[in-house]
Amino acid sequence: MTPEEAMSAEEERVEKALERDDVAISVRNLRNSFGDQVVHEGLNLDVRKGEILGVVGGSGTGKSVLMRSIIGLQTPDEGEVHVFGESMIGRLDDEALAIRKRWGVLFQGGALFSTLTVAENVEVPIREYYPNIGPKLRDEIAAYKIRMTGLPAEAGPKYPAELSGGMKKRAGLARALALDPDLLFLDEPTAGLDPIGAAAFDDQTRKLQKTLGLTVFLITHDLDTLYSICDRVAVLADRKVTAVGTIDELLATDHPWIQEYFNGPRGRAATAAVAREKDKRR
Amino acid sequence: MDHTTALMNKAADLAQEVRDGETVIRLSGNMSIACLNHLPDRLDAIEGPVDTIDLSGVEHMDTIGAWVLHRTIKRWNCKITGDKCDAERLIAAVGRVDEPVNIRPDYVPPWQRVVGQIGEAVVNAGSTMLGLLGFFGGTLVATWNVIRHPSRFRINAVVQRFEVVGVSALGIIGLMSFLIGIVIAQQGSVQLRQFGMEMLTINLVGRLTFRELGVLMTAIMVAGRSGSAFAAQLGTMKLTEEVDAMRTIGVSPMEALVLPRTLAVVVMMPLLGFYSSIVAIVGGGFLCAVSLDIPPITFVQRLREVVPIHDLWVGLIKAPVFGVIIALAGCFQGMQVKANAEEVGLRTTSAVVQAIFLVIVLDAFFAVFFTWVGWN
Numbered sequence: 001m002t003p004e005e006a007m008s009a010e011e012e013r014v015e016k017a018l019e020r021d022d023v024a025i026s027v028r029n030l031r032n033s034f035g036d037q038v039v040h041e042g043l044n045l046d047v048r049k050g051e052i053l054g055v056v057g058g059s060g061t062g063k064s065v066l067m068r069s070i071i072g073l074q075t076p077d078e079g080e081v082h083v084f085g086e087s088m089i090g091r092l093d094d095e096a097l098a099i100r101k102r103w104g105v106l107f108q109g110g111a112l113f114s115t116l117t118v119a120e121n122v123e124v125p126i127r128e129y130y131p132n133i134g135p136k137l138r139d140e141i142a143a144y145k146i147r148m149t150g151l152p153a154e155a156g157p158k159y160p161a162e163l164s165g166g167m168k169k170r171a172g173l174a175r176a177l178a179l180d181p182d183l184l185f186l187d188e189p190t191a192g193l194d195p196i197g198a199a200a201f202d203d204q205t206r207k208l209q210k211t212l213g214l215t216v217f218l219i220t221h222d223l224d225t226l227y228s229i230c231d232r233v234a235v236l237a238d239r240k241v242t243a244v245g246t247i248d249e250l251l252a253t254d255h256p257w258i259q260e261y262f263n264g265p266r267g268r269a270a271t272a273a274v275a276r277e278k279d280k281r282r
Numbered sequence: 283m284d285h286t287t288a289l290m291n292k293a294a295d296l297a298q299e300v301r302d303g304e305t306v307i308r309l310s311g312n313m314s315i316a317c318l319n320h321l322p323d324r325l326d327a328i329e330g331p332v333d334t335i336d337l338s339g340v341e342h343m344d345t346i347g348a349w350v351l352h353r354t355i356k357r358w359n360c361k362i363t364g365d366k367c368d369a370e371r372l373i374a375a376v377g378r379v380d381e382p383v384n385i386r387p388d389y390v391p392p393w394q395r396v397v398g399q400i401g402e403a404v405v406n407a408g409s410t411m412l413g414l415l416g417f418f419g420g421t422l423v424a425t426w427n428v429i430r431h432p433s434r435f436r437i438n439a440v441v442q443r444f445e446v447v448g449v450s451a452l453g454i455i456g457l458m459s460f461l462i463g464i465v466i467a468q469q470g471s472v473q474l475r476q477f478g479m480e481m482l483t484i485n486l487v488g489r490l491t492f493r494e495l496g497v498l499m500t501a502i503m504v505a506g507r508s509g510s511a512f513a514a515q516l517g518t519m520k521l522t523e524e525v526d527a528m529r530t531i532g533v534s535p536m537e538a539l540v541l542p543r544t545l546a547v548v549v550m551m552p553l554l555g556f557y558s559s560i561v562a563i564v565g566g567g568f569l570c571a572v573s574l575d576i577p578p579i580t581f582v583q584r585l586r587e588v589v590p591i592h593d594l595w596v597g598l599i600k601a602p603v604f605g606v607i608i609a610l611a612g613c614f615q616g617m618q619v620k621a622n623a624e625e626v627g628l629r630t631t632s633a634v635v636q637a638i639f640l641v642i643v644l645d646a647f648f649a650v651f652f653t654w655v656g657w658n
Contacts, residue, residue, distance in 0.1 A: 101316065114624060119385040130315055137322050137350070139385050144349055147379035156383035161621055179315055180344035211375050212345065 023082075024049045024183055024215040025070055030079035032065050039065050041239040043079070049182075052209055052216040053244075054226045056261065057236030063219045064108075066236065067185055070217070071105055072096060083183070101129055103183040104176030108191065110168035112160040118171045119156040122146060125178040141178070149174040150204050166197040170204075177208065184209075186218045190225055198222060202229050223262075223270035235261075292341065294321045298328065305332045310339025313347030313369075322350050331358055338364030348372035352380065410636070417614040418606075421544060424536035436542050443546030447508045448554060455503050459491075459558040462499060463565025466490060471574055480574055484581055487566030488589040496559030497551075497597045498645060501604040504547065504554065505637035509612035512543050513633035516616025517626035525617070535617070544609040551605030552598050559597060592657040600648050604641045611637040 025047040032040040039062035047053045057063050068074035070081055072088055081088045083099050104125075112121050122142040126133055133141070146156055149170045160168060169189055176184060189205065190198035206229045209216055220226065226233055226247065234244045237257045243250055250258050261267055294311040307328070311317060335354065343351075352373050355362065362369065390398070428435050470486040516539060519525050525535050563585070570576040576584075615633035619625050652658075 114622070117386055119383060123385070126315075130318075132319055133315070134323060140353065141346055141349060142385060143381070143383035144345075144376050144379050146383050147381055148345075148376070153381050153383045156385055157387045180346055211372070 022049050023047065024084060025217065026080075026082045027066070027070065028080040028082075030066070030069060030081070031077045032062060032069060032074065033077055038239060040069075040076070040079075043236075043240045045234055045241045045244070047215060047217055048232075049215050050213060051231040052205070052218055052229055054230035054233040055217065055219045055236060056221070056226065056233060058257065061236040062239075063236055064187060067105075067187060067217065067219060071103065071185060072100075101179055102181050103185060104179065104181040105185040106169065106172045106176045106187060106189060108187045110160070110172035112168060112171055112175070114160050117157050117159055118151070118163070118174070119143065119146060121160070121171060122174045122178050125175065129179060142174075145174045145177055146171070148208070149177065150200065166193050166201070169193070169201065173204075173208075177212070180212065182213075182215060184214050184216045186216060186220075188219055188221060190220065190222045195224075198224065199228075205229060223266055224273065227270050227274045293317045293319055294340075294347070296321060296324060301334075304334055305330065306334045306336055307332055308336040308339060312342045313340050313350070314342055314344040315346040318347065318350065325350065325354050332360045333358075334360055335362045336364045337362055337369055338366065340367060340369065343367050343369050343372055345372055345376055349376045352376050356380075413618070414610060414614050414636075417617070418610055420536055421540055421610065424534060424541050427534075428537060428541065434537060436538060439538070439542035440545050443542055444550060446511075447504065447543075447546045448550035451503065451507055451550075451554060452557065454507075455500055455554055455558050456561045458499060458503060459496065459561040460565040460568075462495060463487060463491065463562035463567075464569045466495070466562070467566040467569040468573070471569075481576070481584065483566070483570060483574065484576070484584045485588045487563060487570075488585045489593055491559045491562040491566070492589060492593040493596050494645070494649075496562055497555035497601045497604065498641070500551065500555045500558045500601070501608060501641045502638055504551065504605070505608045505611075505634050505641065508543075508547060509608045509637045510630045510634050512609065512612030513616040513630040514626055516540075516613055517619035517629050520617060520619045521623065521626065540609075540613045540617075543613055544606060547605040547609040548602045549605075551608075552601040555597055555601040556594075559594075590657075596648070596652050596657060600645065603644065603648075607640045607644065608637045611640065 023046050025045070027043060027045040030040050030043040031038070043066070045066075055063050055066065065074060069076045069079075070083065070088070072091075076089065079089070084102065086096075086099055088096060088099065112118070113124065116124070119139070119142045122145050123138050126138050126141060143153075143156065147153065151167060151170045151174065155163065155167060155171065160171070163171060173186075173189070186205070190201055193201060202225050205216065205218075208214065209229075218225070218230065230247075232244060232246055233250055235242045235250065235255070235258055237255065242255055243253050243258060247262065251262055253259075262271070292311045294309065294313050294317050296310070297308045299306055299308065307325075309321075313321075332354075335351065340347075348369060351362070351369065354360075355373070362373075467483055467487050471480050471483045474480055474482050474486075516525070519539070525539070528535050528538060567578055567581045570581050571578055612633045615629040615636070619629050
């Protein structure tokens with residue numbers, strides 16, 4: 001195949017993917033740079049509807065930048081981002097509003113509004129987008145969202161400063177889920193949690209994903225999260241998505257970073273843990 | 283536009299009918315938050331018992347729609363039929379987490395809240411003053427330790443602060459003082475002209491700037507520039523646990539952070555105060571020359587006759603004391619930061635307010651004191 005043919009074949013593949021109904025997010029040929037430092041170059045990624053896609057990569061490979069590009073907090077130098085088939089680049093805030101309502105974002109530190117209580121935080125998106133929902137129903141919605149993310153009822157009237165790290169993440173998750181989004185972005189949801197709290201959070205994410213039929217874009221460093229809840233994993237390296245697939249598929253590639261990541265001491269421990277779980281179930 | 287988008291736009295609706303003596307509510311459309319519109323209110327408005335909710339017209343449902351159904355089912359204790367979009371599962375899911383949650387902290391009546399806030403403010407003011415006094419004691423102890431072990435004195439840190447607190451402030455303090463000198467001379471001359479005593483403008487400018495304004499304005503400027511910076515720096519260092527790290531290594535934060543800053547301000551305040559007074563006098567002289575036709579040479583000669591040397595001492599004695607207060611308020615507030623980044627901002631504000639307030643209170647005491655010792 002000549003390079004030109006390869007290019008056109010690639011374009012065709014891209015076109016096909018765009019037309020496909022089962023793709024929630026599609027990123028094409030993305031380029032991001034800060035000054036001289038190029039973070040992404042020719043990055044392509046598809047997130048399928050209804051899957052939990054884990055995004056991994058070394059520090060500084062631009063995992064958060066990728067997420068910010070998709071949700072429109074960062075305008076890329078080049079490239080296309082489509083969410084539910086709609087282009088997100090260069091759109092005015094008002095135009096993208098319909099799509100914005102369909103996603104929820106959990107930032108790393110929770111990013112709760114510190115002057116509002118947890119319940120009021122959950123109410124903010126509802127109040128903002130759907131003023132037709134009366135105050136009583138809004139309070140009820142906030143209440144069940146809070147309970148749904150595994151927070152105790154007492155957490156509702158508390159201010160973010162009074163919460164522990166794990167509770168802040170759950171409160172942030174409750175706010176992200178306030179509008180029943182189709183798409184959920186999680187930025188390192190288990191970072192800074194103890195192993196038990198992290199496992200519980202993973203479990204909750206999986207349950208919610210099943211109940212609500214969510215598509216989840218999950219940035220993580222946590223190997224246990226990858227093994228226990230992710231359907232597929234995308235690896236960011238060399239300024240692009242080097243490989244996407246199930247962990248078994250990734251293990252079959254010979255990219256040095258991927259091999260080191262999954263076959264390093266921590267990776268092996270996580271693999272062993274998963275194997276033990278499977279044995280137990282048998 | 284795929285079919286899901288088209289689906290999403292179909293508003294939820296309801297129809298009420300009686301079938302075989304049973305009241306049936308027939309729901310249709312899309313029971314998701316985007317399409318509910320006023321359906322919840324309309325459901326609430328229905329009176330009389332409802333036996334069945336028919337969902338056969340509902341094409342899509344999210345948990346918010348499920349919640350609306352859940353509360354309706356709970357209210358009428360009715361059953362649902364015609365479920366074709368997994369509604370039962372969603373209703374069960376939200377039903378499992380149905381538990382009252384308080385949205386806000388309990389309501390406190392305003393009078394009670396005001397009384398509580400006043401009490402809190404009084405206690406806070408008291409404990410802050412006490413804490414500041416304790417902090418002053420801590421600084422004295424640290425000073426004594428450094429005097430006993432001069433090798434622990436951080437000369438570099440102090441000199442660096444000299445530049446930040448003193449040299450960098452010269453421009454803004456000079457400009458401010460020059461303008462204040464002009465304002466005093468101008469306002470004074472307008473009043474004194476009524477008595478034909480315009481020459482007294484020189485007394486006014488000379489005595490006022492040396493005794494009061496030079497040092498006072500400098501103190502306010504230094505509190506705003508350096509006191510706030512100290513609070514923010516130390517506050518951030520507390521947040522990032524730098525101060526704790528320092529302690530574990532065996533370095534006393536008092537000696538390493540507070541003392542150099544305090545010393546720098548104490549040394550710089552008299553210098554800046556003197557500089558400020560001189561520039562203000564130049565400003566006054568400038569106005570006298572321009573608008574009162576008093577030549578500079580006459581201005582200076584007259585100044586030497588009417589301004590006693592103790593006016594200069596009054597200013598220079600006050601300056602280092604103000605310096606101590608500004609540095610202590612800044613460092614003390616910075617070291618009080620505990621919880622979060624928001625507190626750094628609050629503490630910085632109170633450092634400046636506290637420093638300026640205390641400086642003015644002390645200035646009043648000094649005025650009485652110097653009159654009492656006969657330095658009029």
